[in-house]
Amino acid sequence: NELRAILESLRNYHHFDFATRWATNEEEIATLWRLARVTQPVIRRANYRFRPLPVADDLFIPPESIGACVSRLQGILRQHDVAGSIYCHVGDGVIHLQPFFDMQDPQLLHKMKQVADTVYGHVLNCGGGIGPTRGCGLSRTPYMKQQWGEVYPVFQKIKRAFDPLNILNPGKIIEDDCTDDIWKFTQGRILVAFRSDNLANVNGEHNLVSQAIGGIQQQKPTGELLIREGHQDDHGPQPADRESPKDVSASFQGDLSSQSSLDRPVPALPLTSHRQDVAGSVSNEHPDGSAPLPRILETQLDWQPNLVADAVARCTGCGDCRINESQMRMCPLFRVLPVEESSPRSKATLMRAVLTETLPLQSLTAEDFRKICDLCVHCHSCRIECSAQVDIPLLASEAKAAYTSAHGTSLSDWILNRIDRLAAFASRFTPLVNWGLANRQTRWLLEKLTGISHVRKLPRLHAVSFLHRAARRKLYRLDQGSSKKVVFFVDVYANWFDPALAEALVAVMSHHGFSVFVPLQQRPAGTAAIASGDMNLARRNARVNVAILAEAVRQGCEVITTEPAAALTIIQEYPQIVDDEDSRLVAKHTHDAGAFLLTLLDNEELRTDFQPLSLRLGYHLPCRLRAMEVGQPACELLKLIPGVEVKELPNCCSGMAGTFGIKAENFRTSLRIGWPIINSLRDPEIHAAVTECSACRIQLEQGTTKPTLHPIKVLAAAYGLWPGGMQKLLQPGSPFLLS
Ligand code: SF4
Numbered sequence: 001n002e003l004r005a006i007l008e009s010l011r012n013y014h015h016f017d018f019a020t021r022w023a024t025n026e027e028e029i030a031t032l033w034r035l036a037r038v039t040q041p042v043i044r045r046a047n048y049r050f051r052p053l054p055v056a057d058d059l060f061i062p063p064e065s066i067g068a069c070v071s072r073l074q075g076i077l078r079q080h081d082v083a084g085s086i087y088c089h090v091g092d093g094v095i096h097l098q099p100f101f102d103m104q105d106p107q108l109l110h111k112m113k114q115v116a117d118t119v120y121g122h123v124l125n126c127g128g129g130i131g132p133t134r135g136c137g138l139s140r141t142p143y144m145k146q147q148w149g150e151v152y153p154v155f156q157k158i159k160r161a162f163d164p165l166n167i168l169n170p171g172k173i174i175e176d177d178c179t180d181d182i183w184k185f186t187q188g189r190i191l192v193a194f195r196s197d198n199l200a201n202v203n204g205e206h207n208l209v210s211q212a213i214g215g216i217q218q219q220k221p222t223g224e225l226l227i228r229e230g231h232q233d234d235h236g237p238q239p240a241d242r243e244s245p246k247d248v249s250a251s252f253q254g255d256l257s258s259q260s261s262l263d264r265p266v267p268a269l270p271l272t273s274h275r276q277d278v279a280g281s282v283s284n285e286h287p288d289g290s291a292p293l294p295r296i297l298e299t300q301l302d303w304q305p306n307l308v309a310d311a312v313a314r315c316t317g318c319g320d321c322r323i324n325e326s327q328m329r330m331c332p333l334f335r336v337l338p339v340e341e342s343s344p345r346s347k348a349t350l351m352r353a354v355l356t357e358t359l360p361l362q363s364l365t366a367e368d369f370r371k372i373c374d375l376c377v378h379c380h381s382c383r384i385e386c387s388a389q390v391d392i393p394l395l396a397s398e399a400k401a402a403y404t405s406a407h408g409t410s411l412s413d414w415i416l417n418r419i420d421r422l423a424a425f426a427s428r429f430t431p432l433v434n435w436g437l438a439n440r441q442t443r444w445l446l447e448k449l450t451g452i453s454h455v456r457k458l459p460r461l462h463a464v465s466f467l468h469r470a471a472r473r474k475l476y477r478l479d480q481g482s483s484k485k486v487v488f489f490v491d492v493y494a495n496w497f498d499p500a501l502a503e504a505l506v507a508v509m510s511h512h513g514f515s516v517f518v519p520l521q522q523r524p525a526g527t528a529a530i531a532s533g534d535m536n537l538a539r540r541n542a543r544v545n546v547a548i549l550a551e552a553v554r555q556g557c558e559v560i561t562t563e564p565a566a567a568l569t570i571i572q573e574y575p576q577i578v579d580d581e582d583s584r585l586v587a588k589h590t591h592d593a594g595a596f597l598l599t600l601l602d603n604e605e606l607r608t609d610f611q612p613l614s615l616r617l618g619y620h621l622p623c624r625l626r627a628m629e630v631g632q633p634a635c636e637l638l639k640l641i642p643g644v645e646v647k648e649l650p651n652c653c654s655g656m657a658g659t660f661g662i663k664a665e666n667f668r669t670s671l672r673i674g675w676p677i678i679n680s681l682r683d684p685e686i687h688a689a690v691t692e693c694s695a696c697r698i699q700l701e702q703g704t705t706k707p708t709l710h711p712i713k714v715l716a717a718a719y720g721l722w723p724g725g726m727q728k729l730l731q732p733g734s735p736f737l738l739s
């Protein structure tokens with residue numbers, strides 16, 4: 001009755017003219033509550049010239065005045081000739097206003113400031129306030145003096161008393177001089193806001209980016225640097241890597257003897273970092289004299305014209321990626337290092353600053369720039385949770401690749417990116433290598449030489465890789481006559497460190513009548529190489545893999561892999577580094593193995609002849625599988641097994657992030673990120689953890705004495721395809737990873 005009375009009042013006395021809808025069941029109520037969350041992403045993802053910018057957002061108005069205020073806001077938008085979206089939490093008196101600005105308007109920044117001045121001025125004059133839910137950042141600071149009136153000088157005194165050097169959040173809330181430019185890079189902190197009329201011409205920025213990325217080589221006035229679209233071919237590859245896709249196709253069904261990289265001795269490790277200049281370029285000195293720069297800087301990924309500008313322009317600076325709400329993962333680094341540099345937003349800001357020449361182009365190869373980009377571990381959480389879907393990992397990859405093209409890779413990255421070759425070499429001395437990996441002295445030495453943490457548990461190296469086993473079983477022969485066939489992309493971990501997992505997948509797929517094709521020339525996905533900026537290595541691997549997998553797809557195979565990181569690399573990143581029809585074809589047909597099996601369940605083709613297993617499992621959803629937006633296939637499959645209970649572990653990153661947590665410098669940070677999951681595994685009710693990602697399994701076994709299994713192994717055990725395997729895995733206590 002009360003609600004009806006309010007509605008009547010709104011209609012009859014406040015003359016609001018709108019439709020109403022009563023929600024009476026739980027589903028409808030939940031839909032209404034979700035509205036704000038689902039409408040905002042739709043608005044922000046708009047890939048148009050007009051974009052919503054939160055420059056006059058987050059307003060408080062006394063609830064009784066909200067109707068009149070909304071009408072006035074609509075009038076202000078009309079007055080400035082801009083469209084906008086308005087939604088309110090009416091009961092609390094909170095209004096969110098997002099005007100849509102023309103990104104190519106030469107007067108854009110002037111207009112933004114005018115709208116903000118008028119909106120904020122009106123709200124303050126009505127007895128309202130600014131920033132009730134999101135607080136005050138740089139763009140709202142110029143209005144704080146008016147908002148707080150006579151209290152403001154007290155704020156200033158407190159600020160001066162406790163922060164006389166203005167170190168804490170400089171420029172925010174308390175700022176006497178609000179006339180700075182929009183982008184600043186001051187004292188190592190990135191300041192993002194529009195703060196004066198004297199700003200860069202956005203139209204000009206777009207022209208510059210279009211010219212730069214569109215391949216129009218344009219000499220800068222300094223005569224020093226150019227940006228060129230796309231990469232040049234691989235620079236200085238090892239002889240073993242001079243294998244073109246054509247060569248691979250020719251040996252498509254060859255045997256192990258025709259392999260190029262799997263069994264070759266590892267090239268001698270360099271004593272200094274690798275130097276990979278752009279071919280044919282003439283080096284000059286970095287302004288700080290620290291490292292030579294190529295004269296020509298080029299984008300390392302295959303960007304389409306305007307994509308850089310688009311990726312950067314999509315970021316509205318809303319700051320939603322600076323959160324640590326429990327229902328969202330967002331950035332694992334920002335959760336433990338809550339400063340602007342570790343936020344996803346900072347990477348977009350930096351790239352924008354470079355593209356608009358606010359920062360010099362040389363910044364891309366500067367140490368500080370690299371350090372900030374290293375605070376992205378390419379988990380892709382922000383890409384799927386950012387309402388504008390800004391591809392931050394892509395921007396970070398481009399920046400890291402530019403740095404690597406000038407400085408080469410660090411020794412630890414060089415090793416971790418080529419772990420397959422090292423494993424192939426070391427497999428000749430497996431007992432010695434495994435002894436060394438378990439010995440404290442040799443691990444200490446390894447850390448000093450390579451930066452790989454001496455306390456990190458490392459998996460046992462196997463003398464015979466899965467690809468060798470597949471060769472013996474002649475799995476490299478594609479069964480042309482079979483109507484159900486898959487091509488298995490193995491990747492490094494299952495090949496050298498967990499061949500039992502690869503065997504389990506082959507067994508499960510065969511159990512369902514699939515012919516499993518294992519091409520022996522496949523290379524590692526290159527996930528670690530992409531994350532460290534070694535695009536030349538990543539591109540070489542990608543070309544070989546794409547050629548092999550595309551041929552298999554054309555012959556009727558779907559690509560499956562047990563490694564979510566590899567699947568995401570193929571789906572998301574290969575088309576960015578090998579921009580051709582084949583890479584897109586392969587991306588379209590690649591699946592996580594669990595997700596593929598789940599489609600069998602949907603089609604009522606999944607076999608359910610499970611043997612009961614008495615197991616309580618804690619399931620962790622890896623970030624990169626989550627980024628594929630396929631749900632939690634393993635959870636659904638494991639729950640079908642009689643006797644198996646699955647408990648979902650806390651929704652956060654494990655902290656391992658590929659090779660990030662292996663390095664000594666990141667070890668503690670890595671454990672801090674993954675602590676909620678590790679801690680929850682101490683529940684005595686849980687027998688073992690399950691997760692698809694090999695790096696996550698290493699991390700979870702680091703913090704507990706319980707094994708962490710790949711769900712495919714549990715399925716294989718339940719199908720009776722892995723006799724004795726489960727009992728062996730559930731024995732705790734070993735210096736090596738068993739699972
Ligand atoms: S990257 Fe962050 S600041 Fe930029 S739009 Fe996405 S959530 Fe907002």
Ligand code: SF4
Binds near residue numbers: 330332333343383392
């Ligand atoms: S990809 Fe992951 S680590 Fe990188 S910025 Fe986004 S959330 Fe952070």
